Amino acid sequence: MKSAESKENEIELRDLPSVDLVMKTRTAEAYAAEYGRERTTRRVRSVIEGLRSELSDGAVSGTDRDSLLKNVENRLAEELRSERSSGIRRVVNATGVIIHTNLGRAPLSAEVLEAISEASGYCDLEYDLETGKRGRRGRRAEELAAELTGAEEALIVNNCAAAAVLVLTSLCEGGEAVISRGELVEIGGDFRVPDVMERSGAKLVEIGTTNRTKLEDYEKAVSGETKLLLKVHPSNYRIVGFTSAPSVGELAELAHSRGLLLYEDAGSGALVDLSGLGLDDEPLIRESIAAGADVVTFSGDKLLGSIQSGFIVGKVDVLARIRRHPLYRAFRPSKIVYAALESTLVSFLRGTMFEDVPALRMLALTGEELAKRAADVAAELKERLGGIEDASVAVIDGSSVVGGGSAPASHPSGKLIAVRHASVTANELEKKLRGFDPPVIARIENDAVVLDLRTVDVSELEVVKSAVCEAFR
Numbered sequence: 225m226k227s228a229e230s231k232e233n234e235i236e237l238r239d240l241p242s243v244d245l246v247m248k249t250r251t252a253e254a255y256a257a258e259y260g261r262e263r264t265t266r267r268v269r270s271v272i273e274g275l276r277s278e279l280s281d282g283a284v285s286g287t288d289r290d291s292l293l294k295n296v297e298n299r300l301a302e303e304l305r306s307e308r309s310s311g312i313r314r315v316v317n318a319t320g321v322i323i324h325t326n327l328g329r330a331p332l333s334a335e336v337l338e339a340i341s342e343a344s345g346y347c348d349l350e351y352d353l354e355t356g357k358r359g360r361r362g363r364r365a366e367e368l369a370a371e372l373t374g375a376e377e378a379l380i381v382n383n384c385a386a387a388a389v390l391v392l393t394s395l396c397e398g399g400e401a402v403i404s405r406g407e408l409v410e411i412g413g414d415f416r417v418p419d420v421m422e423r424s425g426a427k428l429v430e431i432g433t434t435n436r437t438k439l440e441d442y443e444k445a446v447s448g449e450t451k452l453l454l455k456v457h458p459s460n461y462r463i464v465g466f467t468s469a470p471s472v473g474e475l476a477e478l479a480h481s482r483g484l485l486l487y488e489d490a491g492s493g494a495l496v497d498l499s500g501l502g503l504d505d506e507p508l509i510r511e512s513i514a515a516g517a518d519v520v521t522f523s524g525d526k527l528l529g530s531i532q533s534g535f536i537v538g539k540v541d542v543l544a545r546i547r548r549h550p551l552y553r554a555f556r557p558s559k560i561v562y563a564a565l566e567s568t569l570v571s572f573l574r575g576t577m578f579e580d581v582p583a584l585r586m587l588a589l590t591g592e593e594l595a596k597r598a599a600d601v602a603a604e605l606k607e608r609l610g611g612i613e614d615a616s617v618a619v620i621d622g623s624s625v626v627g628g629g630s631a632p633a634s635h636p637s638g639k640l641i642a643v644r645h646a647s648v649t650a651n652e653l654e655k656k657l658r659g660f661d662p663p664v665i666a667r668i669e670n671d672a673v674v675l676d677l678r679t680v681d682v683s684e685l686e687v688v689k690s691a692v693c694e695a696f697r
Contacts, residue, residue, distance in 0.1 A: 237279055239289040241296055243268050249293075251301045259307065271299045316664045316684045316691075318657075320624035320640070320676025322586050327665065329525040329532065330583040331681075336530065336567045343563035362562045368569035372495050373509045375520070375537035379547055380565065381555040385420070387521035387534035388489055392424035394549040395485060395519070395542070399451030402429045404437035404469060407456040426451075432469075439470040442478055452485040453478065455517075457492075457507055472507075476516025485518040485542065493522030493535065495572050501587050502634045503527075503626065509537065518542050524561075529583035530568035533561050586678050587626065587636065594638035595619075597677045601685060602641050608693050614646035615696050622669075624678045642672040643692055656695035664691040 246252055246268045247261075256264040275296060278284045284295075315327060323329050332340075343349075352359035362380050369378035381387050392401065401421060408418055408430065421428045427449070431441040442453060453475050470478075472488060479486040494506040506527065512520050519542050524533030534555075536546060546552065571580040578588045602619050609615040622640035645653060653673045657664040664687065666673050680688055 237276060239292050240272060240276055240279070241289070241293040243272065245293065246272070246296050246300070249297045249300075251297045251304065255300060255304050255307075258304075267303055268296070268300060271296050271303065275299070314662045316662055316687050317679040318664055318666045318675040318677065318688060320622070320667070320678050321627040322583050322624065322679055323526050323627040324679070325627065330529045330581075332531060332564065333529075333568070333571070333580050333582055335571065335580055336564045339563040339567035340560050343559045347559055347563070349559045349562070361556065365562045365565040365569060368566065368573060369535055369537060372569060372572055373520070373537045374513045375509075376540040377538065377543040379536040379543050379552075380524075380557060380562065381534045381536065381552070382557045382561070383525075383532055384489075384491070384493075384521055384523040384534040386555040387536050388420050389424055390546055390549060390551050390555055391487055391519055391521060391536060392421055392426045393551055394546040395487065396421075396451045397425035400427045400429045400447065400449045401452050401454045401487075402431060402442055402445045402450060403454040403456065404432045404441075405430050406432065406434045406437060406469065407454075407458060409456060409458045421454075436468045437470070438468065439474050439478060442470065442475065446478075446482050446484070450482070450484060452487050452518075455486070455488045457488070457490050471515065472512050472517055473515040476518075479518075480516065486516065488512050488517045488520045490520050490522045492526040493524065493528045495528060496577065498527065498587070502636060503587075505634075513537065519546075524565060524568075527583070528568060528572075529577070529581035531561050531564035533557055533565060582681070586624075589636075589638070589678055591638055594678060597685075598639040598641050601675075601677060601689060605641070605643070605689055605692055608689065609696055612645075612696050614648075616642075616644040616646070618642050620674075622674065622676065624676055636678070638676070638678055641675040641677070642669070643675070644672045645696060648696075653695050657691050660687075660691035660694060662687060664688055 243265060247256070247265065252264055252268060255267065275284065275292070317324055317327050317331075319327075321327075348359065350359055350361045351357075366378040366380055369380070370376065381390060403421075409416070418428055429445050429450070431437060431445045455472065455475060472486070476486045478484075488507070490507045490509055490512060492506055494503070494508050495510070497508060498504075498506060509520055509522055517538065519536060519538035521537075522528075522535050524530045524535060528535075536543060568577075568581060571577045578584050598619050602617050605617045609617065618641070620640050620642045621637070623635040623637045626634050626636075643653065644650070650668045650671050650673050654666055654668055657666055657673065664675075666675050668674065675688060675692075677685070677688075
């Protein structure tokens with residue numbers, strides 16, 4: 225004889241709504257409108273089965289037919305929210321990290337977005353409008369890159385890692401590449417220079433020590449198997465103190481006297497002098513070319529401030545060898561990348577990069593500008609949070625970060641906003657900011673949520689203020 229509890233459980237299971245009934249709810253209709261009825265039906269079945277399992281285990285009890293339907297709909301609504309947040313979403317970067325890898329690195333300018341839109345349909349990617357014949361892919365962007373760096377030729381690929389792989393495979397496969405131990409870096413995401421060289425078929429010859437490498441170390445290491453000398457800019461760290469390393473010019477002279485090539489991986493890609501902004505340890509690509517480097521690679525989405533891409537610039541005969549390599553076709557970018565880079569490089573050409581390129585504009589913000597912005601936002605927050613006794617808003621001294629592995633020793637100073645709640649932890653407040661629409665990403669320092677407005681566009685200030693106010697409710 226069945227127990228009363230067993231009979232009650234059977235009744236609850238019979239009261240579970242059918243898939244058809246759930247599909248008629250507003251939540252299911254909204255889900256289907258975004259992701260299609262077939263996928264929504266699968267989700268509904270999954271939700272019902274999950275609830276059925278909980279009822280059988282006794283985890284949920286004492287519900288009637290209407291309550292079970294509401295339960296299923298609520299669970300489906302949660303799945304819909306999760307679905308919507310699982311893809312790429314716009315966020316507001318209030319961390320102060322300008323080139324934030326996790327947040328998409330350099331933000332794109334309005335001019336770049338317009339160029340992308342222009343290229344989104346049919347475009348003259350590989351078509352010569354004058355002759356009516358096939359043209360060279362990426363010609364305009366590569367010509368601009370060569371002009372701005374003083375190189376004879378330029379080649380664009382989909383990122384700087386691809387550029388390094390392509391250069392080493394094209395120029396050093398089966399041969400030796402001489403490199404200082406102090407430059408055997410891990411750039412990020414487990415991307416290590418030694419691993420790249422190994423995959424390219426080049427044999428790594430390490431010389432010198434971590435902090436000091438002399439020109440004679442390179443001279444002694446050159447053998448009949450050596451094909452190039454390699455110099456890698458340690459983008460994401462610095463060794464200070466008792467250090468030394470040969471200059472690009474010295475290495476170029478040595479390489480050419482031995483019939484070798486000099487390849488420099490410059491990393492972040494500074495096209496203009498940024499020393500006035502505190503970035504005095506980033507190599508200028510034009511200076512490396514002028515000093516005699518045969519080939520230089522750098523990123524397009526760091527200090528260049530554009531879309532993800534990798535540049536290879538240097539001597540025309542060297543780049544011709546690289547362009548002919550079969551891997552080039554695998555690494556070449558799309559029309560969208562070429563369009564974005566053209567627009568960005570034109571800004572550098574006309575000298576308006578600090579106005580046009582968001583990353584450089586943020587980097588160039590003065591302390592006075594940041595102080596006024598922080599004071600204005602803090603004053604309004606205090607006014608809007610005036611009724612909340614435990615809320616605290618203060619303007620504090622702090623610093624930003626260039627990010628993206630660029631200029632690790634540079635920390636631009638400025639005024640920040642610190643918000644606290646006497647009975648809510650900083651972690652909870654930060655989580656609430658992330659849950660806002662659009663999410664606001666901040667950082668935590670000294671048990672306070674800190675907002676660095678250097679990386680917040682003026683058009684996003686109202687979003688930040690609304691998110692903070694919502695977090696305190």
